[in-house]
Amino acid sequence: MRALLVVFTILGLSPRVAFAQGGPPAGTPKEPAAAQAPAAAQAPAAAQGDEGDEGEDGDADAPAAPNGKGAAAAGASPEEAAQPVPTLAPTEAELARGQPVARVVIAGNRRISADDIRAYLGTARVGKPFTPEGLSRDVRELWDSGFFEDVEVDLTRRDDGVHLRILVRERPNIKTIEFDGNQNISAEDLTEALSVEVKTGTILSYNAIRRGIQKLRDKYAEEGYFLAEVSYETVPQRDNEVLLRFKIKEHERVTVRRVTFIGNNNIPDAELREVMITGQGSFFDFGTGGAFRQDAFERDVLVLSALYYDRGFLSVQIATPRVMLTPDRTGIEVTLTINEGPRYRIRQMRVYERDAEGKEIEPIGGRRRLREMVRAKSGDWFNRAELAADLGRIQTMYRDEGYANVEAPPATDLDPERQEVDIIVAIRRNQPIKIGRIEIRGNTKTRDKVIRREMEVLEEQLFSESKLERSKRRITMLGYFERVDISTEQGDDAEHINVNVEIVEKPTGTFQVGAGFSSIENFIATAQVQQQNLFGRGQSLSLQAQISGLRQLIDVRFFEPYLFDTQFSAAISAYDQLRVYNDFSQTSLGGALTLGYPIIQPELRVALTYTLESNQISTQTTSTLFGTAAAVNFFQSVPLANVYNDGITSSIRPTITYDTRNNQLFPSAGIFIQGSVELASKYLGSEQQFVRFRNTARFYYPIRDWLVFKVNSEAGVVTSPSPEGVPIFARFFLGGILDLRGFLLRSVGPRLTLNQTLDPNARPFNNGTNIGGNLMYYQNAELEFTILEQVGIRGVIFTDLxxxxxxxxxYCEANPASPFSATNPCFTPSSLLNVRTSWGVGLRWFSPLGPLRFEYGFPFSPLPYEQPSRFEFTIGNFF
Known part of the structure; x- marks a missing residue:
């Protein structure tokens, strides 16, 4: 048995393989020198190494000696020529070639199992014939796995074959990842960007770390920090683990200074910049072009190409943009080179339908209707967006008839010489498709029934794209879900398609709190607890309370959108409230019942409300279920009996509502229009008689993803057949955070000048008293913009009128006119021009408790007794 150590050592980044050399084991007789030379000469070149190759190349042209040895060099003596050529003995690995591998031992591994290591071995397996080249490949595979810092192999030849001992030294494990120096990007965001390459609990890989550093730089580049520097260090820990720390130098944010276009001869620079995100800063960039983001820039290149396609430039090419840092390294300049190419006109426009065999057939609605749905005609400039929109309407028409798999691919044939294009659209309707299963996913609280009743498609009905879109809008308008996605997939057979409704629920309970101060009421607190999706049934229940020294209210409301599983809706409310104003107090105890029905689901609805309440108007102490409170009244000695009428009020109020808002709680698009007429008549058992008209219109328009323009307006008129006029509780009072911001609550409107006593020569009260109006109008215009989208903070700039x-x-004839035209109780048509205006700013936080509003209002022309500004806050959405 012969034994020798063969060591494969891998250090650094590439393996270095060394075969240890040595003589025969003890006890083996030496062979004569003359006998060793032929043996060495017969050794394979792989065992002789580079020296053998060099000798062979150097003597390639020398004639062979009769005995097979190379001839002596020219000029060499006979003694030198007679000396034998030196050779290397074969390595132990060469001597083991062809022998079977008898045993493989894995040593040094701690975390990686021996079986996992053996999986990388191809030749070094028990029973396989051993080859040095195969062992080298196996060692290379182990090294390339990235798990080891060192690999050594011991080889021993024995009677039963080759015994291998593979000794490995594992790379350390990443215990913790830390970031040092990150001020503008959170560690969570950096960890997420790094997680693709480097994670805690994985084997330390320097290649992965280098890729991770690039990921971190890319993350900073997305936020505009192009000069950010990232390095790393490893801190050894116990149990062969390391702490990996990334050191970051963020430097200043780089902004876009200028975007330059070259070659745009037909579309001006301003129009190109308008469709780009790059170079357009947000509200908080203070005049700069905003940060450069690679993803936004790539999107811009696609949008520019689409803009040219829409103008007929079908051969437009946009070269690779050039991005350069400014000399001060705080900004970048972007240059885009555009090769517009020719502009194409439409030579032929043909739209038709064919069957499976390619024959033309009669389309749905007829050939004329089909052609009229495409606006493009011969001689027009080609417009890809317009053509796509027209073909989309055609496909929708077919899909609404059940042909979900309709095909309408446009084929274009360019004629560069004449700069014309032929457009052929061959429609294939394919077979009609029915709705298979409707699967609802993601609703852990909301019952399937609540969602299914908003769906306009049913199982086994023909497919309809428009009905699916309306179904999504109706489910979204419930306001119960953060996201609603409707997708389709192949059904159980070719004639069916399954519909998947995936939702993400959000909290539907709100707790609204408001607080404020006034010189009369001191501190005021309001609270409202509301559940929009009671027990997941789609019902609404709310409890509202207002508590202060002079105001107390409790109001309970319940709403059922589908009464007894019909299209009728029902709402019931009960309330008890005490309202103590500057000049009187009002106690109301009553309730209301409302029935509604959709005329056009879900946009147009009608409703009828019956209200029965008992009203008491007083200038004295008043009590409710909450206790008693004394009215602070400056006119107790001169009561306005005709205004302070009270008693039973029984009224009906029909209402019609048109609502296309994308979300009922927090809308950002759509319109809301509502009109109502309330009639309180003696024929309904009412002691108070009046007719009150109210109209509300709200408009929402998303200018950008982060900017929404909103308008709210309301107008009302109330009259009475009674000679005493309209009771004061049915009149209109404006002012405060819910209508005219910047003004004191219920302080805007006509004011009546009264003396302190019945003596006509008595001193009048300062500023008079607000008696409310028969006619009212106000509007609010807002620009709501996103500040921190992640936490739901938005800003608002508003103006009210x-x-x-x-x-x-x-009232006009009984007392002297008010000195201010805006508060004069004597009405003329020109009085409509006397409006109160204000402006202001605010913050809104869509918190888990509900939307918080902080708003500061400034009247444009405050009256002498009014404050120049007013800060108010509450929890709850405005409109």
Whole structure:
């Protein structure tokens, strides 16, 4: 038996393989020198190494000696020529070639199992014939796995074959990843960007670390920090683990200074910049072009190409943009080179339908209707967006008839010489498709029934794309879900398609709190607890309370959108409230019942509300279920009896509502219009008689993803057949955070000047008293923009306008006119121009408890007794 050590040592980044050399084992007789030379000469070149190759190359042209040895060099003496050529003895690995591998031992591994290591071995397996080349490949595979810092192999030849001992030294494990120097990007975001390459609990890999560093630089580049530097260090820990720390130098943020276009002869620079994100800063970039983001820039290149396609430039090419840092290294300049190419006109436009055999057939609606749905005609400039929109309408028409797999691919044939294009659209309707299963996923609280009743498609009905889109809009409008996705997939057979409704629920309970101060009421607190999706049934239940020294209210409301599983909706409310104003107090105890029905589901609805309540108007102490409170009234000695009428009010109020908002709770698109007429008549058992008209219109338009323009307006008129006029509780009072911001609550409107006593020569009260108006109008215009989208913080800039006017002559003729035109109780048509205006700014936080509003209002022309500004806050959405 012969034994010798063969060592494979891998250090650094590439393996270095060494075969240890040595003589025969003890006890083996030496062979004569003359006998060793032929043996060495017969050794394979792989065992002789580079020296053998060099000798062979150097003597390639020398004649062979009769005995097979090379001839002596020219000029050599006979003694030198007679000396034998030196050779190397074969390595132990060469001597083991062809012998079977008898045993393989894995040593040094701690975390990686021996079986996992053996999986990398191809030749070094028990029973396989041994070859040095195969062993080298196996060692290379182990090294390339990235798990080891060192690999050694011991080889021993024995009677039963080759015994191998593979000794490995594992690379350390990453215990913790830390970031040092990151000020503008959180460690969580950096960890997420790094996780593709490097994670805690994995084997330390320097190649992966280098790739991870590039990922971190890319993350900083996305935020505009192109000069960010990232390095790393490893800190050894116990149990062959390391702490991996990335050191970051962020430097200043790099902004886009200028975007330059070259070659745009037909579309001006301003129009190209308008469709780009790059170079357009947000509200908080303070005049700079905003940060450069690679993903946004790639999107811009695609949008520019699409813009040219829409203008007919079908051969446009946009070269690779050039991005250069400015000399001060705080900004970049972007240059885009555009090769517009020719502009194409439409030579032929043909749209038709064919069957499976390619024959033309009559399309749905007829050939004329089909052609009229495409606006493009011969001689027009080609417009890809317009053509795509028209073909989309055609496909929708077919899909609404059940042909879900309709095909309408446009084929274009360019004629560069004449700069014309032929467009052929061959429609194939394929077979009609029915709805298979409707699967609802993601609803852990909301019952399937609540979602299914908003669906306009049913199982086994023909497929309809428009109905699916309306179904999604109706489910979204419920306001119960953060996201609603409707997708389709192949059904159980070719004639069916399954519909998947995937939702993400959000909290539907809100707790609204508001607080404020006034010189009369001191501190005011309001609270409302509301559940929009009660027990997941789609019902709504709310409890509202207002508590202060002079105001107390409790109101309970319940709403059922589908009464007894019909299209009728029902709402019921009960309330008990005490309202103590500057000049009177009002106690109301009653309730209301509402029935509704959709005329056009879900946009147009009608409703009828019956209200029965008992109203008490007083200038004295008043009590409710909450206790008693004394009215602070400056006119107790001069009560306005005709205004302070009270008693039973029984009224009906029909309402019609048109609503296309994308979300009922937090809309960002759509319109809301509502009109109502409330009639309180003696024929309904009412002691108070009046007719009150109210109209509300709201408009929402998303200018950008982060910017929404919103308008809210409301107008109202109330009259009474009674000679006493409209009771004060049915009149309109404006002012405060819910209508005209910047003004004191219920302080805007006509004011009546009264003396402190019945003596006509008595001193009048300062500023008079607000008696409310018969006619009212106000509007709010807002620009709502995103500040921190992740936490739901938005800003708002607003302007408000409105006023209330008195139409009843008895108040105008009974007292001297107010010195201010905006509060004069005497109405003329020109009084409509006397409106109160304000502007302001605010913050809104969509917190888990509900939307918080902090708003600061500034009247444009405050009256002498009004404050120049007013700060208010509440929890709850405005409109």
């Amino acid at each position: 409105g006023n209330a006017w008195n139409l009843e002559r008895n």
